[in-house]
Amino acid sequence: xxxxxxxxxxxxxxxxxxxxxxxxxxxxxxxxxxxxxxxxxxxxxxxxxxxxxxxxxxxxxxxxxxxxxxxxxxxxxxxxxxxxxxxxxxxxxxxxxxxxxxxxxxxxxxxxxxxxxxxxxxxxxxxxxxxxxxxxxxxxxxxxxxxxxxxxxxxxxxxxxxxxxxxxxxxxxxxxxxxxxxxxxxxxxxxxxxxxxxxxxxxxxxxxxxxxxxxxxxxxxxxxxxxxxxxxxxxxxxxxxxxxxxxxxxxxxxxxxxxxxxxxxxxxxxxxxxxxxxxxxxxxxxxxxxxxxxxxxxxxxxxxxxxxxxxxxxxxxxxxxxxxxxxxxxxxxxxxxxxxxxxxxxxxxxxxxxxxxxxxxxxxxxxxxxxxxxxxxxxxxxxxxxxxxxxxxxxxxxxxxxxxxxxxxxxxxxxxxxxxxxxxxxxx
Amino acid sequence: xxxxxxxxxxxxxxxxxxxxxxxxxxxxxxxxxxxxxxxxxxxxxxxxxxxxxxxxxxxxxxxxxxxxxxxxxxxxxxxxxxxxxxxxxxxxxxxxxxxxxxxxxxxxxxxxxxxxxxxxxxxxxxxxxxxxxxxxxxxxxxxxxxxxxxxxxxxxxxxxxxxxxxxxxxxxxxxxxxxxxxxxxxxxxxxxxxxxxxxxxxxxxxxxxxxxxxxxxxxxxxxxxxxxxxxxxxxxxxxxxxxxxxxxxx
Numbered sequence: 001x002x003x004x005x006x007x008x009x010x011x012x013x014x015x016x017x018x019x020x021x022x023x024x025x026x027x028x029x030x031x032x033x034x035x036x037x038x039x040x041x042x043x044x045x046x047x048x049x050x051x052x053x054x055x056x057x058x059x060x061x062x063x064x065x066x067x068x069x070x071x072x073x074x075x076x077x078x079x080x081x082x083x084x085x086x087x088x089x090x091x092x093x094x095x096x097x098x099x100x101x102x103x104x105x106x107x108x109x110x111x112x113x114x115x116x117x118x119x120x121x122x123x124x125x126x127x128x129x130x131x132x133x134x135x136x137x138x139x140x141x142x143x144x145x146x147x148x149x150x151x152x153x154x155x156x157x158x159x160x161x162x163x164x165x166x167x168x169x170x171x172x173x174x175x176x177x178x179x180x181x182x183x184x185x186x187x188x189x190x191x192x193x194x195x196x197x198x199x200x201x202x203x204x205x206x207x208x209x210x211x212x213x214x215x216x217x218x219x220x221x222x223x224x225x226x227x228x229x230x231x232x233x234x235x236x237x238x239x240x241x242x243x244x245x246x247x248x249x250x251x252x253x254x255x256x257x258x259x260x261x262x263x264x265x266x267x268x269x270x271x272x273x274x275x276x277x278x279x280x281x282x283x284x285x286x287x288x289x290x291x292x293x294x295x296x297x298x299x300x301x302x303x304x305x306x307x308x309x310x311x312x313x314x315x316x317x318x319x320x321x322x323x324x325x326x327x328x329x330x331x332x333x334x335x336x337x338x339x340x341x342x343x344x345x346x347x348x349x350x351x352x353x354x355x356x357x358x359x360x361x362x363x364x365x366x367x368x369x370x371x372x373x374x375x376x377x378x379x380x381x382x383x384x385x386x387x388x389x390x391x392x393x394x395x396x397x398x399x400x401x402x403x404x405x406x407x408x409x410x411x412x413x414x415x416x417x418x419x420x421x422x423x424x425x426x427x428x
Numbered sequence: 429x430x431x432x433x434x435x436x437x438x439x440x441x442x443x444x445x446x447x448x449x450x451x452x453x454x455x456x457x458x459x460x461x462x463x464x465x466x467x468x469x470x471x472x473x474x475x476x477x478x479x480x481x482x483x484x485x486x487x488x489x490x491x492x493x494x495x496x497x498x499x500x501x502x503x504x505x506x507x508x509x510x511x512x513x514x515x516x517x518x519x520x521x522x523x524x525x526x527x528x529x530x531x532x533x534x535x536x537x538x539x540x541x542x543x544x545x546x547x548x549x550x551x552x553x554x555x556x557x558x559x560x561x562x563x564x565x566x567x568x569x570x571x572x573x574x575x576x577x578x579x580x581x582x583x584x585x586x587x588x589x590x591x592x593x594x595x596x597x598x599x600x601x602x603x604x605x606x607x608x609x610x611x612x613x614x615x616x617x618x619x620x621x622x623x624x625x626x627x628x629x630x631x632x633x634x635x636x637x638x639x640x641x642x643x644x645x646x647x648x649x650x651x652x653x654x655x656x657x658x659x660x661x662x663x664x665x666x667x668x669x670x671x672x673x674x675x676x677x678x
Contacts, residue, residue: 376481381518384478385532385588386506386539395531399522399571 001055002037002135006030008061009142015063019145020111020179025126029141036135045134048290048319048351049261054233059175059205061143062089079193080412082160083107088167090176090206091146098149105190106151107162110179113149120151124181128211128239130265136235140207143177147208150182150192154215158190161410168198168206168232180210182220186243189219193413196225198232206234214246216270221249223413225420228257237263242302244270251408253417254281255424257289265294268302268330278404279308282424283316283348290319295335297326300360303334309404310341311397311425312348319351322367328359337367342374342400390427398422429494431456431627432596438487439469439476439652446472448652449488454596459628461638461663464649465671470631471515473649474600478512479505492596507539511594513585515601520572525584528572529554529591536592557590560617578605586617593621598629603637615640635667650675 009030017026038055039046076086083101085108086093098108098116106117114121131138148164170176184190198204214220228234234257242248252262266275281289295304310318320339341350354367374396382392401421408414432454439447446469454460462470476483477490479502490497497505520528533553534544545553558568561583573581582605589597599618603611618628618641630641638646638660646662647654648671655675656662666674 375518377518378520380480380502381514381520382528383502384480384506384512384514385528385592386503386535387531388503388535389501391531392503395523396520399520403522 002034004058005139006034012061012063012143016143016145019063020114022114022125022141022144026142029131029138032131033135033138033142036132036138038135045292048288048317050259050288053203053231053259054205057173057203059173061177062171062174063145076165077195077416079163079416080160081163081193082158083162084165085109085148085163086165086167087146087148087178089170089174090168090178103156103158104153105156105158105162106149108149110147110149110181111145117151121149121181124183124211124213125179126211128213128241128265129209129237130239136207137209137237140177140179140209140237143175143207144179144209145177147179147181149180150190152184152188152190152218154185154187156188158188161191161193161413163193163195166194166196166208168196168204170202170204172202173204175205176207178206178208180208182210182212182222184214184218184220186215187217188215191221191223191410193410194222194224195227196234197227198230201230203231203233206232208234208236210236210238212238212240214240214242214248216244217246218243219247219249221409222251223408223410223417224250224252225417226252226254226257226260227420228260231258233259235261235263238265240264240266240275242266242268242270242273242275245272246270247273248275248277249407249409250275250277251405252277252279252291253405253421254279254283254289255420256282256284257287260287260289261292262290263292263294265296266304267296268298268304271299271301273302275302275304276407277304277306278407280401280404280421281308281310281318282401282421283310283312283318284314285316286314287316289316290321292321293323293337295322295324297324297330297333297335300329300331300333302330304336306337307404308339309401310339310350311344311401312341312350313344313427315345315347317349319353320369321353321355323355324357324365324367326356326358326360326363326365330360331362333360333363333365335363335365339369340400341371342397343371344374393427394422394425397425401425430454430491431493433491434488435491436488437473437476437485437490439472440484440486441472441482445486446652447476450649450653452647452654454627454629456595456627457624458645459622459630459641459643461643461646462629462631462649463633463635463646463663463666466633468649469652470649471600474512474598474629474631477505477598478502478510503535506594507536509595511589511592511597513582513589513597513599513602515604517573517576517581517585519574519576521574523572525568525570525572526554529588532588533591553591557587560590560620561586562613563587579607579610582606583610583614586614590617590621593626595626596629597626598631600631601633602630603632603634611637612640635663638663648674
């Protein structure tokens with residue numbers, strides 16, 4: 001099967017290079033892919049992810065940019081933005097655009113960025129992605145053609161959020177490879193809102209890598225909302241590198257996902273850094289969603305905290321893996337992790353796997369996981385006040401899930417995500 | 429029309445019969461105290477009246493304002509005007525007091541065919557009701573019962589009762605977990621809420637509460653039945669002679 005993708009690459013290489021010239025990186029990536037191949041379910045890290053729908057099919061790449069379906073605009077929520085960038089089927093929607101804002105922020109298409117600011121892009125591109133981790137990561141570099149680029153120069157405190165909307169409405173068996181870069185330079189802060197959604201029922205494959213570089217004393221709030229309807233296989237690896245006293249505040253809310261995987265690789269490279277990663281997943285029917293966090297405490301004196309909450313109904317399968325590595329010299333590390341789930345139907349499943357690997361001795365680390373059902377006493381308490389069963393259930397499930405958004409600072413988007421979660425929990 | 433009419437009520441929890449043929453009538457404007465030793469079915473009676481799952485009425489009838497209560501879901505009973513102040517109020521993390529209050533008030537008003545309350549009127553009602561039981565604004569800003577002390581939880585029950593203005597309020601062991609000062613505040617609030625349009629069923633193990641909420645009738649329960657009824661003086665006799673003494677009189 002690997003060969004088919006290598007053939008596809010050979011036929012497209014020139015075109016891909018003309019779209020996004022990255023030269024040697026691409027060649028090396030296909031080589032890596034050749035030797036790695038696709039992961040399989042015998043591999044520990046891919047056990048929970050059913051690759052069959054991917055490996056059985058032959059995906060193609062559609063590099064002809066389609067007209068934007070105007071109906072899709074209804075989907076873009078009214079939220080406050082300073083910058084809005086829309087991607088459709090993996091490409092910038094309105095020609096290619098990159099804009100330099102008054103405050104110095106550069107934001108827009110990676111394709112446009114690599115033409116206009118080649119040195120800046122090259123400083124970051126593929127510096128955090130470990131394409132040798134697995135074949136998907138290599139495949140992404142080999143086939144990437146566009147993505148978003150967000151650059152915040154030194155010493156800028158950006159007040160208003162920047163938003164990226166990714167909408168997928170591909171043809172059957174289309175493969176989309178997206179590459180994104182976020183670079184927040186020293187002493188700067190910004191909030192990025194990421195909305196991803198797919199509309200069509202046809203099976204498509206999205207491979208969407210984001211590399212994030214947080215400079216000294218920077219702050220990055222990244223709020224991601226995923227709404228994948230239809231048969232979209234989506235793999236979303238994220239690589240985050242944090243320099244001294246940087247702060248990461250990441251939320252990821254998944255409302256449905258046919259086959260979805262979020263791999264968050266977070267490396268603490270500078271001391272006194274802080275990472276908060278919180279997630280919600282609301283699953284139903286045959287959804288399969290897996291969140292994996294790899295937290296590398298490479299230096300001392302850093303704090304990390306993860307809270308993931310899930311509500312699983314239907315025949316859905318969820319998985320959470322939290323891997324925390326505290327290296328030998330990383331004293332005074334505080335690392336906490338929690339994964340809580342409410343499983344509604346008997347056919348739904350959740351696997352929760354905490355892994356702590358600690359080599360330093362002066363650390364505070366903890367993990368906790370729970371799988372339960374709805375609190376019957378709480379349900380009755382609400383009903384005894386005149387709230388009907390459906391609403392009482394909705395109130396309790398929403399409150400349970402939304403707890404994970406406690407640290408979200410973008411109030412407008414928080415409200416939007418909250419109401420999306422509330423309505424996704426409504427059952428007839 | 430009577431407010432509540434319980435006839436030959438039998439209630440099971442699982443296979444075990446707890447209430448074994450109980451009769452009780454409550455009219456508007458009355459306060460009935462239900463007393464009795466531990467494990468005689470007082471709290472089971474309360475739970476069965478509000479329809480707690482797991483409490484099965486096997487025989488008998490409960491007619492509330494002429495309607496059969498046993499056929500209704502718990503939420504319908506609440507909307508009809510039955511309220512239970514829980515012995516152990518439940519913590520609901522993540523649900524703010526204000527949102528909760530707004531939801532229950534809206535539900536009740538909708539049931540009564542009234543328009544939803546304006547935010548101004550709602551806040552006024554919250555303020556007035558909160559004042560009755562000395563609920564602080566800080567408590568109103570928190571999640572329902574979360575991290576509340578035992579006393580605060582009980583005050584919160586009466587706060588909700590004041591907001592909802594039920595016709596029948598069942599107070600299950602209101603005095604447990606309350607210090608004497610809080611007990612006085614809560615009792616005073618209840619006395620203010622007493623009217624010709626409502627009635628109270630006060631379940632208590634101790635006579636102490638009845639010094640502050642003076643009942644019109646006192647019933648003593650034993651082994652799932654009311655074994656003795658009388659006026660407020662029965663509680664006094666009970667205080668002097670104990671349950672054994674009073675029930676021995678029967």
